[in-house]
Amino acid sequence: MGAAGPLTASGRSGFHAVAAVRKAVREFMRTLPESAAESLCVAVSGGADSLALAEAAAYTCRSLPVTALVVDHGLQTGSDEVAEKAAATARELGVGEVRVLPVSVSGRGGPEAAARRARYAALREASAGAPVLLGHTRDDQAETVLLGLGRGSGPRSIAGMRPYDPPWGRPLLGLPRATTRAACDELGIVPWQDPHNSDSRYRRVRIREEALPTLEDVLGGGVAGALARTAAQLREDVDVLDDLGEELLAAARGDTCGGADEGRRTAPELSVPVLESAPGALRRRALRSWLLGAGVRELTDAHLRSVDALVADWRGQGGVWLPGDFEASRARGKLRVEPAAAGIITTSHHR
Ligand SMILES: Nc1ncnc2c1ncn2[C@@H]1O[C@H](COP(=O)(O)OP(=O)(O)OP(=O)(O)O)[C@@H](O)[C@H]1O
Structure with missing residues (x-):
């Protein structure tokens, strides 16, 4: 034709x-x-x-x-x-x-x-x-x-x-x-x-x-x-908030202007005091990006809120289980995420 x-x-x-x-x-x-x-x-x-x-x-x-x-x-x-x-x-x-x-x-x-x-x-x-x-x-x-x-x-x-x-x-x-x-x-x-x-x-x-x-x-x-x-x-608003979430993540990782070093980029620990000082909407964006960067997939809002509770509602709880057998935990003012098999002692699970 x-x-x-x-x-x-x-x-x-x-x-x-x-x-x-x-x-x-x-x-x-x-x-x-x-x-x-x-x-x-x-x-x-x-x-x-x-x-x-x-x-x-x-x-x-x-x-x-x-x-x-x-x-x-x-x-x-x-x-x-x-x-x-x-x-x-x-x-x-x-x-x-x-x-x-x-x-x-x-x-x-x-x-x-x-x-x-x-x-x-x-x-x-x-x-x-x-x-x-x-x-x-x-x-x-x-x-x-x-x-x-x-x-x-x-x-x-x-x-x-x-x-x-x-x-x-x-x-x-x-x-x-x-x-x-x-x-x-x-x-x-x-x-x-x-x-x-x-x-x-x-x-x-x-x-x-x-x-x-x-x-x-x-x-x-x-x-x-x-x-x-x-x-x-x-979409315009979401983009702005996402950018601010990334800035918060960089600050919580302690990135300097040059960015994080390679090891930190894959499994960085995050500073709890830096996260605590931010509004929840930005904190959860930063946490989401951090967890995705660590390889956690299929994150739901409930997972994210459980991890957020390690920052905003901390009562000495244990690690949070995440899809793909990852675990997020808090110790000495830092958040970390790693494969659950790595041996974090877990006292409570959010499955
Ligand atoms: N079999 C196919 N081969 C190539 N392109 C396809 C095919 N099926 C869908 N697409 C592309 O994806 C577009 C959206 O199609 P459709 O809504 O069926 O797919 P979808 O990806 O399941 O949709 P959604 O992203 O809304 O879930 C189509 O207009 C076409 O460009």
């Missing part, structure tokens, strides 16, 4: 949605640091969002090598055909290079979560440091915010997905999903409909099909946009 070609050559009017998607990509590209804009990948599932995005990237970034990456999870029979069809459509839309990445899906958390992990890992590896554009739209953002609110998540979650969180780029976060659907119509392509997207056993699907329309009835149209705007405002 060579859609990018004929659309440009004919200069036909009426391609409003295609133009809107291209504009979003152009504006996104302007925000990238120069070093990140030498080549580009687009993650293409074959759905309307990522196909409209692929066309816009190929058209807008003609001077760059653009590669479409299609992940085949191999979960359903025929998944290879879906992937090949997505790849063929991306080629038709003008993408120069297209790669299908077969992945094997296994591990914890059910097939959906495992597929998602495998997909992001394969995309990251195949992109070799280039930005990877994803087709998340404003509606996806609104759903993410509502899901976070329903779980009682913290501000980082409610702040939603970031437009650029290297290597992931999300140029379409400001556009409604209807625009990508309309763009596909204008381009004359029929996108793949993921059966999961209409399976009401998924909470996200019910948010999309039931909760958001109800909220629109009550609050008026434009709720998705409003939620996305709230998320964007929150």
Whole structure:
């Protein structure tokens, strides 16, 4: 079809949605640091969002090598055909290079979560440091915010997905999903409909099909946009607080201007008096960053608050158990974290 070609050559009017998607990509590209804009990948599932995005990237970034990456999870029979069809459509839309990445899906958390992990890992590896554009739209953002609110998540979650969180780029976060659907119509392509997207056993699907329309009835149209705007405002605040948390962490580690030495960076002890003097919101940010840096994963708010209690509510309690068999403890005015097997004597566990 060579859609990018004929659309440009004919200069036909009426391609409003295609133009809107291209504009979003152009504006996104302007925000990238120069070093990140030498080549580009687009993650293409074959759905309307990522196909409209692929066309816009190929058209807008003609001077760059653009590669479409299609992940085949191999979960359903025929998944290879879906992937090949997505790849063929991306080629038709003008993408120069297209790669299908077969992945094997296994591990914890059910097939959906495992597929998602495998997909992001394969995309990251195949992109070799280039930005990877994803087709998340404003509606996806609104759903993410509502899901976070329903779980009682913290501000980082409610702040939603970031437009650029290297290597992931999300140029379409400001556009409604209807625009990508309309763009596909204008381009004359029929996108793949993921059966999961209409399976009401998924909470996200019910948010999309039931909760958001109800909220629109009550609050008026434009709720998705409003939620996305709230998320964007929150992101600015979260970024400031995160930076302050990092400063507190550096102070608690006793870093000098030159930064911590290598040994300290991997398992630094933190000064309790420095942490004690800070507000809880910053302290918990500093502790989170410290624990992640030490290799602790899957930290919940409850874990974080238990570690924080070693600082702010100290009653001589023992170590705090953390996922991955780490233990945080306090002794002689210092906090430390290390693998539990290292022999810390634990008098109380927070499992
Ligand atoms: N099989 C796939 N191959 C390549 N890219 C994909 C694939 N599936 C999804 N993507 C990319 O991820 C984007 C978001 O898709 P989807 O919402 O289904 O994925 P998700 O990562 O599970 O979403 P979320 O991040 O909201 O949980 C798509 O627009 C596309 O860019």
